[in-house]
Amino acid sequence: MNTVQPQNTESLPSLCVSELIRVQAQNNPDRIAIVAPKRTPLNYGSLCDRIHQTATILNHLGISHNDRVAVVLPNGPEMAVAFLAIAQTATCAPLNPAYREQEFDFYLSDLNAKALIIQPGIAEPARTVAKQRGIPIIEIYPQIEAEAGTFTISENLTNSASQIPNPEPHQIALVLHTSGTTSRPKIVPLTHLNLCTSANNIRQTLNLSERDRCLNIMPLFHIHGLIAALLSSLSAGASIVCTPGFYAPQFFSWIAEFQPTWYSAVPTMHQSILAQAPGNRDIISHHQLRFIRSSSASLAPQIMAQLEATFNVPVIEAYGMTEATHQMASNPLPPRERKPGSVGVAAGPEIAIMDEAGNLISIGEIGEVVIKGANVTPGYENNPKANAEAFTNGWFRTGDLGYLDSDRYLFLKGRIKEIINRAGEKISPREVDEILLEHPAIAQAITFAAPHTLLGEDVAAAVILKAGMTASELEIKEFAAQKLADFKIPRVILFLDEIPKGPTGKLQRIGLAEKLGMTASNPTAAPVEYTPPQTANEIKLAEIWSQVLGIEKIGIHDNFFQLGGDSILAAQIVNRVRDTWEVELSFLIFFQQPTIATMAEKITQAGAAMIESDGLAEMLAEIEALSDEEAQQILDQK
Structure with a gap:
C-alpha cells in the first residue's frame, strides 16, 4: 500500500490557541513575540494580556464560542492580535480587505457573521454591507505609539476581570473559504485541534526555537500567513515580524533591520525578491537567514536553485492547502535530503496515493494525493455533496495528482482539474512551465488550458520576458519542441508584463484563458479575418x-x-x-x-x-x- 506515516511528534503543548500563547507567556513573559516596522516590540506577557482584554470585550458584547466574527484588517500586528483574541472567545473569519462590495455581501451573508471587526478608513465596502445587513460593527484603533499590536476598541469596558473559559479542542477557531473551481466557494471550518496540530507540525519540520524570527510577508487573511508564519512561530516561543504585506523594494530593508532567520512565501514573491537581489548585495552578504520556505504553489527547480545561490541557505519547499490547515508535506532541513521538484515527505498527516476507484496504489504510480490526520478539517460546512466527494474511507482527497518515489518523497503532477485534456492526451501544465523557464529570455511562465473546438482543450502559455531580453513566439515554440512531445508544445504564447494573480499572490491556471481574453473556441486557428475600423x-x-x-x-x-x-x-x-x-x-x-x-x-x-x-x-x-x-x-x- 502506497502510504506514508506521519513524522514522530512530541505531545502538543496545548489543544487550543489561547493556551498555546499562555504557556509561552508563563514560561518567558519578557521574550519578544511580535515586532513590526516603526513599532515597539510586544513581548509574550503583554501579548497574552492583549488577547485576554480583547476577548473579554467581545464576550461582554455578547459574542461567544462558535459565533462568527468577520475580520477585515490590513496586514500587520493588529491583525495578528485580533486573530488570536477572536479565536479564544469565538470563531475568526478573516476576509481580504481588497474585496468589492458584492464580494463582501456574499461572504458576510454566507458566514452569518455575528459582528464585523474593521479599522477606520479600511475596506469601506465591508462597512457598507454590514450596515445594510444589520451586522454590528466593532472598530479598532491602532495605537501606533504603543507596543506592536496594541489597539483600542470602539466598545471599551473598564474594570473587567472576567475569566473566559478556554474553548474545547473540537470547537471551531477559524473559518476560511476555498477558492475552488465551483461558482460558490465552500466554507472550511478549522478547529483548535487542527490549528495547534498544524502549528506544531511546522515547528518541528523547520526545527523552530525561541532563537528564530520569521519575516512575515504573507497576507494574514490566508492560511499560509496565519499558520505557517504566525502560529508556528508563537508555538515555538519565537518572534515574528508583522509587515504591512509584501512589497519587493522594501523586502531587503526589512531583512537588514530585523535580521530574521527565515521567511515563507509563494513562488511569485520569491521571483520578485530575486529580481531585487542584484541591487542589495551588501544586505544579502550580512543576512541571518538559516533557510527560506516556499509553499502554496509549485516552486520551479530553476527558482529554487537561484534562491539558494543568492542567499546561500537551503530552500525548503512545502505542500499545503486550507483543508489541511496548511502543511501536509515538506522537504526536510539539511542534512536530510532535499529533492528539487518534490514537495518532500509527510510532515504531520499520513499521505497516500489513491486511484479513481478509491483504492490506495503502489509506489511510483500516479494518482490522487490523499491525507488523514489531526490537522485535516472535519468537513465542509453544510455541504454533504462536497464532503461525500472529498472523503473516501476516512481519507481526504486533495484534488492533486502525484506519486511517491522509493524514498517516499512526494512529487506533484498538477491539480486534477488543471490537467489539460487535449483530445485524450493528459498534459501536466507544471511540466511545460519548467521547460519554458529554462529558456534564457523567460523570467516567468504559466501554462494553462485554452478552449478548442475539435480537441476540447489545447495548451497555452503566458510568459514574462527578462528585462532587456527578447524572444518571439516561434523561437519559444522551437525551444520547447526540443524537450517536449508535440502535443505538449503551447499553441498560443502570450507575452505579458504581469500575469494575473489571485488575492494572495498565487498564479491561478483555472480561468486564466478567459481572464486573458482567449474566448475564441479555437485559439490555434488562423488569426481572425481583418475587419477595418468604421466608426x-x-x-x-x-x-x-x-x-x-x-x-x-x-x-x-x-x-x-x-x-x-x-x-x-x-x-x-x-x-x-x-x-x-x-x-x-x-x-x-x-x-x-x-x-x-x-x-x-x-x-x-x-x-x-x-x-x-x-x-x-x-x-x-x-x-x-x-x-x-x-x-x-x-x-x-x-
Whole structure:
C-alpha cells in the first residue's frame, strides 16, 4: 500500500490557541513575540494580556464560542492580535480587505457573521454591507505609539476581570473559504485541534526555537500567513515580524533591520525578491537567514536553485492547502535530503496515493494525493455533496495528482482539474512551465488550458520576458519542441508584463484563458479575418493601437495580447484614451475582451453617460452620422 506515516511528534503543548500563547507567556513573559516596522516590540506577557482584554470585550458584547466574527484588517500586528483574541472567545473569519462590495455581501451573508471587526478608513465596502445587513460593527484603533499590536476598541469596558473559559479542542477557531473551481466557494471550518496540530507540525519540520524570527510577508487573511508564519512561530516561543504585506523594494530593508532567520512565501514573491537581489548585495552578504520556505504553489527547480545561490541557505519547499490547515508535506532541513521538484515527505498527516476507484496504489504510480490526520478539517460546512466527494474511507482527497518515489518523497503532477485534456492526451501544465523557464529570455511562465473546438482543450502559455531580453513566439515554440512531445508544445504564447494573480499572490491556471481574453473556441486557428475600423471611435483607436504596438494594420477584432501587447503598453493606451476622449477606461477590459471593437463600445457608452447629464445626447447621434473625416476633425478639435 502506497502510504506514508506521519513524522514522530512530541505531545502538543496545548489543544487550543489561547493556551498555546499562555504557556509561552508563563514560561518567558519578557521574550519578544511580535515586532513590526516603526513599532515597539510586544513581548509574550503583554501579548497574552492583549488577547485576554480583547476577548473579554467581545464576550461582554455578547459574542461567544462558535459565533462568527468577520475580520477585515490590513496586514500587520493588529491583525495578528485580533486573530488570536477572536479565536479564544469565538470563531475568526478573516476576509481580504481588497474585496468589492458584492464580494463582501456574499461572504458576510454566507458566514452569518455575528459582528464585523474593521479599522477606520479600511475596506469601506465591508462597512457598507454590514450596515445594510444589520451586522454590528466593532472598530479598532491602532495605537501606533504603543507596543506592536496594541489597539483600542470602539466598545471599551473598564474594570473587567472576567475569566473566559478556554474553548474545547473540537470547537471551531477559524473559518476560511476555498477558492475552488465551483461558482460558490465552500466554507472550511478549522478547529483548535487542527490549528495547534498544524502549528506544531511546522515547528518541528523547520526545527523552530525561541532563537528564530520569521519575516512575515504573507497576507494574514490566508492560511499560509496565519499558520505557517504566525502560529508556528508563537508555538515555538519565537518572534515574528508583522509587515504591512509584501512589497519587493522594501523586502531587503526589512531583512537588514530585523535580521530574521527565515521567511515563507509563494513562488511569485520569491521571483520578485530575486529580481531585487542584484541591487542589495551588501544586505544579502550580512543576512541571518538559516533557510527560506516556499509553499502554496509549485516552486520551479530553476527558482529554487537561484534562491539558494543568492542567499546561500537551503530552500525548503512545502505542500499545503486550507483543508489541511496548511502543511501536509515538506522537504526536510539539511542534512536530510532535499529533492528539487518534490514537495518532500509527510510532515504531520499520513499521505497516500489513491486511484479513481478509491483504492490506495503502489509506489511510483500516479494518482490522487490523499491525507488523514489531526490537522485535516472535519468537513465542509453544510455541504454533504462536497464532503461525500472529498472523503473516501476516512481519507481526504486533495484534488492533486502525484506519486511517491522509493524514498517516499512526494512529487506533484498538477491539480486534477488543471490537467489539460487535449483530445485524450493528459498534459501536466507544471511540466511545460519548467521547460519554458529554462529558456534564457523567460523570467516567468504559466501554462494553462485554452478552449478548442475539435480537441476540447489545447495548451497555452503566458510568459514574462527578462528585462532587456527578447524572444518571439516561434523561437519559444522551437525551444520547447526540443524537450517536449508535440502535443505538449503551447499553441498560443502570450507575452505579458504581469500575469494575473489571485488575492494572495498565487498564479491561478483555472480561468486564466478567459481572464486573458482567449474566448475564441479555437485559439490555434488562423488569426481572425481583418475587419477595418468604421466608426470615428474605432478609427481613432486603431491609430492609437498602431502607434503603441508598432503594427501598421490592426482590425477591430484582433486580440491585444496576440498582437504582442502587455500591461505597460495597455497603460499607454488607457492614458491616450483619457487624453483623447476624457474617458477613464478600466484596465480590466484588457483581461476580458481586449479588442478595438469592445473598447470603442465602452468609450461610446462612457461618452453617452457623460454628455447626457449636460443635455447633449443629440450631439452624439449627430457625430455618429457624420462622415469619418468630419468626425475626425471634431475629435481633433476636442
